[in-house]
Amino acid sequence: MKWLLRIVFLFIAVLGLVIGALLLMPGDKLASILAEQVKAETGRDLNLSGDVRLSFWPVLGMETGPVAFGNAPWAGSDPMLSAQSLAVGVDAAALMGGDLRIKRIIAENPTLRLELSDGRGNWEFTSATPNEGTTSAAATPAQGQQGAVTLDRLQLTNARLVYVENGATRYDFDNVDLAASWPDPSAPMTLEAQMTVPGGAVDVDLTIPDLPAYASGVATPLTVTLTAPGGDVRFDGRVNLAGEMDGNFHVRTQNTERMLAAFGQAGVGVPLGLGTAADISGYVTYTQDGRISVRDMVAQLDENRVTGEADILISDPPQITARLDAGDLDLSKYNTAPAGRSGETSTGPVKDTGWSTDPIDASALALANGKIRLKASSIAVPGLTLGPSDLTLNLDRSRAVLQMNPASLFSGQLTGQVVANNRSGLSVGGDLKAEGIDIEQALTALAGVDRLSGTGTGSFKFLGVGQTEDQIMRSLSGDGRMDVGAGVISGFDLDRLMGRSSETGGTTVFNSLSASFTLDQGVLRNDDLLMSLKNFRADGEGRVGIGARDIDYLFTPTALRANAGQGLSVPVRIVGPWSNPSIQPDLSKVLEAAAEGKVxxxxxxxxxxxxxxxxxxxxxxxxxxxxxxxxxxxxxxxxxxxxxxxxxxxx
Structure with missing residues (x-):
């Protein structure tokens, strides 16, 4: 019995000497030993600065000053993990039983760089031990040959998280606080993170129910909830170790502009009708090459509902291909701020003083590149309402081309394209053909003129440059032609004007009308207008100021049966602003005609x-x-x- 007591006493003494030696060992020597062990197990360098303090029971732990953990040989030169201080502790009793229960990993001001290239992640470790060669630590030993691994507490304070994919930095977040827990091998792993962003903070809650399966490369369930200033995002699906995922998503925003600003897109305006407040859901698939596929999408954008599918390539800017369907799409308040927005007040009706001089915000043209096809029952835009339409929008580096295939407008159909280019200042242009257009609707909407009605066809090419509506209208250039069937001119009675009726006021009914025109510096000129009536013909020439919103036009009707069949002309001059033009006979022309007749x-x-x-x-x-x-x-x-x-x- 005495020899047993002596052995126990000797063991305790040796253990005490070992512990004492460790406690009395200089910090730099202890750091060197730890670095050698980490190098042997992971193949990575571990640099420790300052004193290293150890604890043995009940937690076997280590606390150190500044620390840097090396990156994979194929990755960048920056360390995978660096921190101002690091504390690691494991359950000593569980360790003696063969289980690794990590009690804590706490880092102050850490920087964590995760890199993925050609399917390899820098979080996959290799051993430097000769017998192990380059075997990946992700390879799972045979069942029963390893103990349980758990994590009670992971805490990163004021961290920087960097994610690099194939040499390109995808994400770089500062001021991140992160906490994670995995208390049991069969329990879900939970992670909570918070980072400071413009306008507030983003909170992330993540749950992986089967962490061992995920760590072995199997696609496993994943639930993520992200709450940001202005809205939130939820994903419920599957994910694998390469970051690929698929599942259902749901995005809700109460203030989309605020949410975009939180993710680095400050200053991007979202017009009413396109999602100042949004509710979007669908099924999404993401692959490690940065491609997102969205199916069964339903988007409630303010009062508009859109369904469809889209494919997105994550880049700068994103590349989008989409096919969308909408019912009645209301974009009539495109340039109107939503009620109650901070810093903006509502005003009463404003008197029409001409084209708007407010700057046009065309920054939305730079948000993405790609091709979007939209079919809608109707589309209301400021001043216009399109009927059933099939439109294709091509976006390329701040240039948008809207193709009409066709579009229903003014009770007729438009084919052709309209272009908006904001690459070096804003310009708008178009090349359009029209069939069956209601002339009164078109002139009222486009020029505020409501005196001419009829159904017509035509073509129109135009180009305007400027940062305001007024500048664009005053710079318009182009040409066009229109042909109108039977119609009516309101505001004067041609029969009365030619002395064939005693009635006052009234209208003039015509059988056909044709004209061509040119545009230069916002002025439309025409010299070949021809109108055919029952007992008359009428010719016209003059100018229409598109930019100045005025008109100076000479309209010359001729009574074909008057003057013994020789005809009688009474020219009419239309002059003044669009809102109230003067329409009266041009007596000088009548006198000239009479004098010529006498001679x-x-x-x-x-x-x-x-x-x-x-x-x-x-x-x-x-x-x-x-x-x-x-x-x-x-x-x-x-x-x-x-x-x-x-x-x-x-x-």
Missing amino acids: KELEDDAKQKVLEKVGDELGVTVTDTESIEDAVKNKLQEEAAKGLLKLLGAD
Whole structure:
């Protein structure tokens, strides 16, 4: 029995000497030993600065000053993990039983860099031990040959999280507080994170129910909830070790602009109708090459509901291909701020003083590149409402091309394209063809003119440059043509104007109208207008100031049956602002026409007297100037014949 007591006493003494030696060992020597062990187990360098303090029971732990843990050989030169201080502790009793129960991992001001390249992650470790070669630590030993591994507490304070994929930095977040727990091998792993962003903080709650399966590379369930200023995001699906995932997602925003600002997109305006408040759900798939596929999408954007599918390539900017369907899409308040937005007040009705001089925010053209096709029952935009339409929007580096395939507008159909380019200042242009357009609707919406009605066809090319609506309208250039069937001009009665009716006011009904025009510096010019009526025809020429919103146009109707069938013209001048033009006969033109008629009458009388005098002298009837020449020739021939006969002695 005494020898047993001596052995126990000797063991305790040796253990005490070992512990004492460790406690008395200089910090730099202890750090060197730990670094060698980490190098042997992971193949990575561990650099420890300052004193290293150990604890043995009940927690076997270590506390150190500044620490840096090396990156994978193929990754960047920056360490995978660095921190101002690090504390690690494991359950000593569980460790003696073969289980690794990590009680704590606490890091102050750490930087964690996660890198993925060609399917390899820098979180996958290799051993430097010769017998192990380069076997991945992710490879799971045979069942029963390893003890349980758990994590009671992981805490990172004021951390920086960097994620690099194939050499490109995808995410870089500062001021992150992170806490994780995995208390039992069969329990879910939970993670909570918070980071400071403009306008507040983003909170992330993540749950992986089967961490061992995830760590072995199997796609496992994942639930993530992200709460940010202005909205929240939820994902419920599956994920694998490479970061690929698929499942259901749900995005809700109460203030989309605030949420975009929280993720580094400050200053991006979201117009009413396109999701100042949004509720979007669907099924999403993400692959490690940065591709997102969305199916069964339902998006409630303010009062608009859109369904469809989309494919997105994460890049700068994102590449989007989408096919969308909508019912009645209301974008009529595109440039209107939502009620109650901070710093903005509502005003009463504003008197129309011309085109708007407010700057146009075209920054949304730079949000993405790609191709989006939209089918809708109707689309209301400021000042216009399209009927059933099939539209394709192509986006390329702040340039948008809207293709109409066709679009229903003004009770007719438009084909062609409209372009908005904001690469170096804003410009808008188009090349359109129209069929069956209601002219009154078109002129009222586009120019505020409601005096002409009818159904027409036409073509229109235009280009405008400027940062305001007013600048664009004053810079318009282009050309076009229109042909209108039967229609009505309101505001004056052509029959009364030509003296064929005693009624006042009224309208003028025409059978057809055609005209071509050119645009330059916001001024439309036309010199070939032709209008056909029952008893009249009308010609027109003049200018329409698109930018200045005024008109100076000469409209010349001709009564075809008047003046003994010779016609009678009474020109009408339309001049003044669009809102209240003056329409009245141009008396100067009437007087000129009358004077020309009198001169012609005098010329005809003189000519007739000359013809009669010549006829009397020649003894023949002369009706025109050519008859005078013939009569003179005939008279000379007759007299010459008589003289020749006398010379020959004939009677």
